[in-house]
Amino acid sequence: DANGNFTPQSAGFAQKNGLKPEQLTVVETEKGPFIYAKVKIKGEKTAKLLPEIFTRLVTGLEFAKNMIWEESGLRYGRPIRSLIGLYGDKVVKFSVAGVDSNRNTYPLSSFGRKPIKVEHADKDYYADLLRNQPQPILALPEERREALIKTVSSEAAVHGYKADLDEDLIQETVWFTEHPVAVSGNFEIKFLTLPKDLITTVLKKQIKMFPVTNAQGELQPYFIAVRDGISVNQNEVSDGFKKVMSARLSDAVFFFENDKKDGLAKFHEKLKNIQFLEGLGSMAEKAVRTQKLAACLCEKLGKTQLKETVDFAARHAYDDLASHVVYEFPELQGYMGGCYAELEGHKDAAAALKEFYYPLTSSSELPSDEAGQIVSLAGKIDTLVGNFLIGQVPTGSEDPFALRRQAFGAVRILLEKGMNVSMKELVDTASSLYPAGTQDKGLAQLPGFLFQRLALVLEQRGHDARVLDAVSNWYEIPLPQIEALVSALETVKTGEEFAAVLESAKRVCNILKKAGEVSENVDEKLFELPAEKALYDKIREVDASLGCRVHTAADKDAYLNVLKTYGAFKEVLENFFKDVMVNADNEAVKNNRLALLARVRRYLTQTVADITKL
Template sequence: MSELLFEIGTEEIPAGYIQPALNTLAEQSAKKLGALELTYGAIRTYGTPRRLTLIIEDLQARQADRSQEHIGPSKKAGYDDDGNPTKAAIGFARSKGCDPAQLQVVETPKGEYLMVVEDVQGQETKALLPAMLESLIRELVFPKSMKWSDYAITFARPIQWLAPLYDGEVLPVEVEGVSCGNTSRGHRFLSPNTFELTDAKGYLELLRSHSVIADPKERREMVIAEVKRAVKEHAHIDGAAAILHEGLLDTVTNLVEYPYGVCGRFDEKFLQLPDETLVTSMREHQKYFPVAGSDGKLLPLFVAVNNTKIDDIELAASGHQRVLRARLEDGLFFFNEDKKQPLASLCPELKGIVFQNKLGTMLAKSERMVALSATLARLIAPELEEDAKKVATLAKADLLSQMVGEFPSLQGIMGRVYAENDGEKAEIALAIQEHYLPVRAGGAVPSSLLGALVGIADRLDTLVGCFAIGEKPTGNKDAFGLRRQAIGLISIIKGLKIAFSLQDMATAALEGYAGVVANDEATVLEVMDFIRLRFENDQVAAGLPQELVEAATSVGFDDMMDCIQRIEALEQIRSQESFAVLAGSFKRIRNIIKENAETTIDEALLSEPAEKSLYAAFTEVKAQAQPLIEEKEYCKALLALLEMKEPVDQFFDQVMVMAKEDAIRQNRLNLLTGLGELVLSVGDISRMHVE
């Protein structure tokens, strides 16, 4: 077995591009090796701002010889009436490098065809890798790519060197004039010289000796250690600790090849800024880690992570402090200016912000949110109606604040801060911030029902409006983040267990656009389908079988919480042997009744013992199950329905449903239809039947 070491050396790649690129390298190399029919062991990737590295262990040295079957023309077209090969057969044989006498006749689903078996000799892996590695480079996709010099290739940053080593031997890989070799480069400042690579086993240690920590996991641990060391050595405050935000750790890890922490300070006057403002300014703009005391309150300290060792700590810290001070001075000025006027005074100015070109301004959206939030509150929590209207009115006002203009990620947060400053109730202020939650899949949902109500109204308004004007997600295109909006809506409803008619609320949301878009029921149904598909994906991702989820959603998705309860009941009951049998019988019932909708049963027409027995069982089970279904006791209802297994089996064994007499046939269909409707109150269990 052999090994491959492939290093792509570049100018500094943006931090957020590195891990996705490494993931793609691993995935695509595995796919390409599979297509080449080469076996391999572990695939490892490493990356720094100046290099992307792929290592493949235990790589098969040569393709195996194999036989390949080629289907040609039909037997009828390949041979004439005398059994001689036609031009079609001769041409096919010639194209495959064989004699027409070697052609075989095989039976296919389309009939008899000619076939030739070609013996294909495997190639040396060393000969296959150059083309594969070049394609890996050309197929890497980045959020933004660039071209340089006269080259046609695009990449995140200009490629400076290529080092493709197969068992220590340099492979002939050349991309747009960038030639290959066995050399790499060390840290830009600490070890700028080139050096020779030998093999994959010593790769990490060799780079470490040139001040490059190539393993992102190891480098991340070093970043954490350096941040903690800097605080411990320079903060001189008991209990002080850096706030290690996961996203910032990932970013900083991919900004450096060798991390070194520097602790700096800022003027205590900036602590009057809201914590979120301070943290955002440090984290997002400067990539600094905030520092908090043992009580959790922010201290006038921060930690920067440099990409080189520092000799003069004070000089390095002063540079970081100077940059941060300018940013915080701006923030403090904006904060004080914003507080000079109440948040509510900004609401009328929302008419100057376009929500969507065809859907009007943000002021119009706020007014729709107010109406929809009130409608939702009246259904779910009437005592919150006035508060919901107040929150919806103020929810978007901070978009016009100077602070959000400078730090857009603070929208909602500054709304809460300014509402508190204006003396609004704490729950209203909190709901202003929380109506944006969750901000990402799997993120925290609103802690209060008030924030949830306005968050639902906000998302439904956006979904319905965009669908109404045809702005629906297609493929990778989702300009308005509608998938994220739908996932957020689902998360809120699930997280706070809010039961309501989703279709009624979507209809109300569309009515809010009166005079702007057509009130088309098809739009509401499209939105419902869109949300349902996201919901089904969410449930399957949680580990539930697709057929189980669809069994529940196919018969009703209007009330998402009710749907979840039915899914949970089906999940609990599906492992029982009798349920599997009943599911099979119900599938048969569904196929038989088809378009029949009648459920009226004439007992006088029940002649066979098995159908009388089924009718009696159905009557008894319906009396038990119907109240349970109305009380949403779906698991108990399903247990009651399992009592139908034996009577249904006997019915199908002993009774001819499609009797010759019209009345008897219709009566039996009605009996099965009534049974089907009862089962469908919980879910279409026929979808869960496995042959």
């Protein structure tokens, strides 16, 4: 407190950590004094701690579905049959679900339950032990991955095809097999009338199979499944997989055919009954906003020839959310809308709809055509603005509506596709499309959120993201121009002349910061020294030569030309600080000199960038 005594909160903090208040330490930081507690915790023997750690490790595993398997009442994904716990060559004793630990593991179930004795807890020894069993087990995940890719690729090559080695499916398969072995089979050609991604989604997501393609990349009526362990009964296993696949694809046909009967118009009507977010209306209302924002973008970007395609795609961007297929396979949203548009003859809009949610990750491909880019951008900006309006702002690791991905996508589309529109224009237009009574709980946080994403994208593109801090008016500048300016700043900031100007600029800002509010009105009649007039003449000279080029600079070279003019201040500023005492006794002279520096500050910190932040 003010008297230097510990507050009740400090006493509570000390008690919580097993200390007396006088044992606390006060440490000065940039944010003021903080109280620290230094607590020594005596270590325990590893062997003593491991039983509890192992128990927590086993019981802490989470499963999508759980059951009670035995009388202890533990809810678990599978029944626990055995536990192995070793520390060196000693057994770590612990129990879970009525099962006691020992040093035995077991082979794959098809080879009976004869125990395999494990002598000690060495990873390489353990892997070798299991690998050399009659039915080998690949204990190391990297070894299973290598074996999986090899067996699947080889099985596809036998038939003259290439396997679709989907990374997510590989990862999943690595962790649900102990010795992956490929099994191939075929399905009826009639199923190939389904959209390609619908078939591959059924294979990869529902039944964990690898699709195969020919040399031209065309999907074939074959599949590669993965079973656990070597078997001579591959044909029987393949037949079992075929039955499962046929049933799943038949379901997909049923959903798809029903959707074709409904069509986009019926789906669009159903959007009225699908809520976007609480407080933000229905998906039908979101579609209207997206449509209007996309139209504004078309106009702003001079892409009026795309207006009809953009208008249709934006209006129907969310229609497939009401379809049977997307209800069953949410990951196909957008793609299925494009398929239905294609079937109805809207080929130009189909690509935009299929790629509406692109990029699917922060680094994956963007929408391929201009109409798709405009519609996708409009949808993302509307989603961001809506979420921030109602206070749905991502915090820490929490981002339930994938707003970081939406922002990454918006930034990348603007930047990589060279769209000459600022984030401020987009956000202002999008927010104006929400009803007037919409309560704003967090829109002011959106610029900062977008700034962070922009910095990360620039970093991915090879820039020093810290330079972006100098672009103080970034929110009002088209992103391609921001990248050009950042690139120009990176080029000049290490130059000797620029470094000298930068040092002077920081000195100017420090003087003005101490002076408080300062006018920029300079009176030449109050000049007493040549250095004052020289600085003022240089300001006017640069102003006259620069003209409107500052505002139209659109590429790196244009910005470099502007930044080079900063060097003109090197000598005059050095002479000014050498010859002139800013804080003159005469108040009018003093204020006039401060006004002169204020003009310099505005030029060096607001013209194109605030170089003092470099």
